[in-house]
Amino acid sequence: MTETAKGGIRFSEVGRIVVTVTDQDRALDFYVGTLGFDKRADIPFGDGHRWIEVGPAGAPTGISLVLPREGGRQPGYETGIILTSEDIDADHAALRARGVDTDPEVRRWGAPVPPMFGFRDVDGNVLMVVGND
Template sequence: MTETAKGTRFTEIGRVAVTVADQDRALDFYVNTLGFEKRADIPFGDGMRWIEVGPAGAPTGIALVLPREGQTAEGTETGLILTSADIDADHATLRSRGVDTDPEVQRWGAPVPPMFGFRDADGNSLMVVQND
């Protein structure tokens, strides 16, 4: 077995996909409510769009995709964890904007960072964790 056959040439996690029912509504939520930047909104195929958003300067983005044929866009646990420089301020900001957040920031004590969850416009769950 050669050295190159042992592994892959992956260099990063470029983006993750979140299934949404309405791309315009999701784009509005992620850009205007969360403050993400719109990185791409490209039509392709038969009336489809490739939409990517992400925090300004962050290397990994989120693709807002419609459900595949036979699937639905029911809210799901995305597994996405966002990092916050000020978790209390971000929690308060999201709550003031009407986002469905956990009632308060969870504080479990070291070494677990403070965290809270929230749901996007489609009910997809995301977490926010304090950056130490």
């Protein structure tokens, strides 16, 4: 579509997704230390706040780890984040070996649905992993 057809809106990508956490340092350790994500930003701002952003190496979309706002979403929810795995069985086994709270097994329903499993971060936020095989 042309810019005119879009009504002048110039969105180009989904840049980042927010995940609410109770402790940013603990969450950062999990996403970087346990999941192997890159730390893309850890910037203080405002009155004692931090903007933390992580993501898989080379992935265009990042995850921002933020503290909950008053009256806002609290940690421990289905994030809607779906990560793609090149080897879902190996990644499931590796996460379980690292003590990550994963679904007991990779679910397989058959084509065209890809194999998948869920896991919870240190705050109980649920992320999904889908096989690219």
